[in-house]
Amino acid sequence: MFGKSIFNKHRARLLKDGGKSRRGPVIYWMSRDQRVADNWALIYSIINANELKVPLVVVFTLSEVFPSTNLRHYGFMLKGLTEVEHKFKELGMPFVTLNGDPAERLLEFSEEVKASLLISDFDPLLVKRSWKAQLNQQLAIPHYEVDAHNVVPCWYVSPKQEFGAYTIRPKIKKHLSSFLTEFPIIELKNKERVSKSINWHDVNSWFKTASEVKPVKGVVPGEKAAHEVLDEFIQAKLNGYVEKRNDPTLEWQSNLSPYLHYGHISAQRVAIEVLKAPAPEVDKQAFLEELIVRRELSDNFCYYNPNYSRFAGFPDWAKETHRIHRFDVRDYLYTLEEFEIAHTHDPLWNAAQLQLVNTGKMHGYMRMYWAKKILEWTTCPEEAMRFAIYLNDKYSLDGRDPNGYTGIAWSIGGVHDRAWPERPIFGKIRYMNFEGCRRKFDVDKYIKMNIG
Numbered sequence: 001m002f003g004k005s006i007f008n009k010h011r012a013r014l015l016k017d018g019g020k021s022r023r024g025p026v027i028y029w030m031s032r033d034q035r036v037a038d039n040w041a042l043i044y045s046i047i048n049a050n051e052l053k054v055p056l057v058v059v060f061t062l063s064e065v066f067p068s069t070n071l072r073h074y075g076f077m078l079k080g081l082t083e084v085e086h087k088f089k090e091l092g093m094p095f096v097t098l099n100g101d102p103a104e105r106l107l108e109f110s111e112e113v114k115a116s117l118l119i120s121d122f123d124p125l126l127v128k129r130s131w132k133a134q135l136n137q138q139l140a141i142p143h144y145e146v147d148a149h150n151v152v153p154c155w156y157v158s159p160k161q162e163f164g165a166y167t168i169r170p171k172i173k174k175h176l177s178s179f180l181t182e183f184p185i186i187e188l189k190n191k192e193r194v195s196k197s198i199n200w201h202d203v204n205s206w207f208k209t210a211s212e213v214k215p216v217k218g219v220v221p222g223e224k225a226a227h228e229v230l231d232e233f234i235q236a237k238l239n240g241y242v243e244k245r246n247d248p249t250l251e252w253q254s255n256l257s258p259y260l261h262y263g264h265i266s267a268q269r270v271a272i273e274v275l276k277a278p279a280p281e282v283d284k285q286a287f288l289e290e291l292i293v294r295r296e297l298s299d300n301f302c303y304y305n306p307n308y309s310r311f312a313g314f315p316d317w318a319k320e321t322h323r324i325h326r327f328d329v330r331d332y333l334y335t336l337e338e339f340e341i342a343h344t345h346d347p348l349w350n351a352a353q354l355q356l357v358n359t360g361k362m363h364g365y366m367r368m369y370w371a372k373k374i375l376e377w378t379t380c381p382e383e384a385m386r387f388a389i390y391l392n393d394k395y396s397l398d399g400r401d402p403n404g405y406t407g408i409a410w411s412i413g414g415v416h417d418r419a420w421p422e423r424p425i426f427g428k429i430r431y432m433n434f435e436g437c438r439r440k441f442d443v444d445k446y447i448k449m450n451i452g
């Protein structure tokens with residue numbers, strides 16, 4: 001079932017054809033894209049509800065047992081969701097949360113309200129895909145999925161895992177004029193209520209136990225804050241981005257990644273605003289390369305490679321070079337606990353780790369150095385992957401994201417990279433060192449900024 005021409009039909013696909021024909025509401029299962037504005041999955045849901053002449057209900061499933069989450073992540077997400085709830089109230093659209101096992105609760109709810117259609121947003125990560133697979137086994141109504149996160153839908157841009165930015169870039173560019181369009185504003189016609197209120201008290205009480213990692217002060221969640229961060233970036237930092245973004249002492253990146261991760265802002269909206277900005281073309285293009293090409297390449301990797309977080313997901317040349325260098329002598333070996341409390345011999349690495357723990361975000365350039373040193377100071381690449389993912393997912397506000405798994409697999413496993421001159425431990429994996437950083441930026445200043 002496809003809407004009118006304002007919606008490019010390739011943004012949606014049928015995941016499950018349901019046998020039952022019912023007259024209940026359309027359910028939009030919001031998950032990865034937690035916003036009201038500029039949301040293709042919501043737009044598609046409204047179009048379908050209007051065509052079927054039925055109401056719409058937006059559902060968010062809250063699972064107590066989502067992997068690697070803590071108060072830092074949940075706090076950010078739940079505050080964003082209260083803003084979503086408020087916006088939906090203003091628009092007269094019901095928004096409900098279902099607490100517990102997502103597939104089971106959604107199935108119960110769709111039966112309870114006799115839903116006619118289910119629409120969900122796309123996510124390439126295994127946990128969400130397993131929820132959908134479990135749900136679809138018993139779902140009696142059609143289930144469509146919309147890629148509301150990428151500019152060009154992940155499954156549409158390429159049917160396979162891409163080798164690198166150089167292979168996906170032309171494929172994305174070919175489709176940009178059809179997908180990088182303004183968002184239509186469509187009124188929902190049938191605003192009948194579905195009675196079910198949100199029990200925020202229950203939800204908040206779950207996460208008191210998971211309070212080991214505290215929320216980050218000064219990073220305000222939600223759609224409104226995300227747009228403010230974007231405006232500030234365009235005004236103050238887009239000009240000069242290409243030259244200054246890789247200097248960790250300057251903080252010249254956009255800081256949009258937590259908002260993009262939770263879907264508080266649409267990457268497509270960010271791209272539209274950046275294109276309109278009066279900044280030098282070279283800065284705009286460098287930023288769009290990261291925002292669109294690199295980010296969508298990460299989704300491509302995770303979607304087509306189920307081993308995205310493991311050694312098995314590395315390219316063959318990287319597996320081979322690790323095989324040869326697996327038993328090379330390491331000058332330093334650290335436990336996970338030593339890494340976590342930033343007790344290594346290297347003040348630059350410790351500074352990066354403390355930046356991550358204290359601010360919820362490590363500078364992009366330092367993330368590469370940080371992950372590569374974990375490879376150098378652990379017993380094997382499998383352990384390095386495990387430690388890096390654990391720390392990134394635990395402390396980073398933008399963690400548990402395809403960008404994280406791909407960035408770590410790039411650093412440790414050569415994913416999307418090429419072979420470099422061979423050296424101990426790393427083999428042909430690209431190497432980084434302290435002196436190289438010193439040549440690029442004021443290392444002492446960065447250490448002082450984060451260690452004091």
Ligand SMILES: Cc1cc2nc3c(=O)[nH]c(=O)nc-3n(C[C@H](O)[C@H](O)[C@H](O)COP(=O)(O)OP(=O)(O)OC[C@H]3O[C@@H](n4cnc5c(N)ncnc54)[C@H](O)[C@@H]3O)c2cc1C
Nearest residue numbers: 253254255256257290291294295364371398399403404407
């Ligand atoms: C080891 C390692 C771990 C990483 N972990 C994460 C993570 O958990 N979550 C995360 O979102 N990113 C991760 N990245 C990618 C990148 O470092 C961050 O996206 C970026 O630093 C976020 O800051 P920003 O929003 O200020 O970036 P900006 O420079 O302002 O870029 C804007 C947006 O472009 C995208 N982007 C930028 N660089 C990359 C990249 N290299 N790959 C893919 N997309 C990119 C992001 O969505 C980012 O928000 C990781 C990279 C490495 C090497």
